[in-house]
Amino acid sequence: MPIIEMHMLEGRSLEDKARLAEKVTSACCEALDCNASTVRILITEHKNGEFFVAGKAGRASDQAAAAQSSGEGAQPL
Template identity: 45%
Template sequence: MPIAMIHIAEGRSEEKKHALLVNVTRAIAESLDAPLESVRVLIQEIPERQWAAGGKTLAERRHSNA
């Protein structure tokens, strides 16, 4: 049973997250020749203030680009 864990920043719509789940599931099933029903995909959303790159949080980056 393949399992994929995807970490993304909070803020995407339920529709976008659903599309991600469907597309990743299909890609894994096709790549591994595994039944769709055996594929597990989990999304973990990280708050913008808890995700940083280059010493700045995503919230700080978004605020400075506004």
């Protein structure tokens, strides 16, 4: 049955989103042993000024988070 809502920053192509939906659907089917026909995915895109981390607009903050976690140590975040 999974119904999946995905919130993303806008800017992805139709192809990106189609590939995302295909891969996430497969991941669900593998993990839950369910039929693909029961998996529904809704994507909602948000403009840059509509997503915030720590109270700051998202894209910059998100990149900072990624930079941190791929940073100088063994941070598994």
